[in-house]
Amino acid sequence: xxxxxxxxxxxxxxxxxxxxxxxxxxxxxxxxxxxxxxxxxxxxxxxxxxxxxxxxxxxxxxxxxxxxxxxxxxxxxxxxxxxxxxxxxxxxxxxxxxxxxxxxxxxxxxxxxxxxxxxxxxxxxxxxxxxxxxxxxxxxxxxxxxxxxxxxxxxxxxxxxxxxxxxxxxxxxxxxxxxx
Numbered sequence: 001x002x003x004x005x006x007x008x009x010x011x012x013x014x015x016x017x018x019x020x021x022x023x024x025x026x027x028x029x030x031x032x033x034x035x036x037x038x039x040x041x042x043x044x045x046x047x048x049x050x051x052x053x054x055x056x057x058x059x060x061x062x063x064x065x066x067x068x069x070x071x072x073x074x075x076x077x078x079x080x081x082x083x084x085x086x087x088x089x090x091x092x093x094x095x096x097x098x099x100x101x102x103x104x105x106x107x108x109x110x111x112x113x114x115x116x117x118x119x120x121x122x123x124x125x126x127x128x129x130x131x132x133x134x135x136x137x138x139x140x141x142x143x144x145x146x147x148x149x150x151x152x153x154x155x156x157x158x159x160x161x162x163x164x165x166x167x168x169x170x171x172x173x174x175x176x177x178x179x180x
Contacts, residue, residue: 001132007111011069123168
């Protein structure tokens with residue numbers, strides 16, 4: 001079974017949160033994703049781009065809205081699959097599972113945003129569907145939850161602990177690069 005790098009929701013809303021100095025974990029995620037993407041491309045590996053797009057024109061993530069645009073680290077090259085999801089997990093609202101199965105991909109190396117939300121649900125759903133899930137821990141953004149008075153670090157650490165306990169292997173960028 002093949003392996004694919006999956007980049008989740010690296011869109012300008014995330015960059016704007018970073019630029020605003022919102023409490024976060026792994027602010028260098030864009031640079032780590034750029035390194036991983038370059039290595040996968042160099043080797044002819046599969047890179048899957050997952051983006052969030054809301055159907056509601058009032059949403060910041062409405063298709064074509066400024067916040068919905070892609071960050072430079074996550075721009076797709078011709079031929080790289082792009083899945084636009086309207087749910088937290090692309091398995092629920094796109095044809096990503098079919099693409100993976102049709103292309104013999106059984107292992108997903110997951111990066112992107114946001115740890116406690118779309119990364120979390122994507123990893124859990126992928127695991128439930130029988131995919132081997134690897135999270136690149138230092139290439140996943142995490143943010144605080146102001147309304148709940150939870151820090152980015154707390155949410156990130158608890159999310160990663162849950163995912164590691166039953167759904168995924170956690171590695172850092174250098175471990176992925178050294179293993180390739």
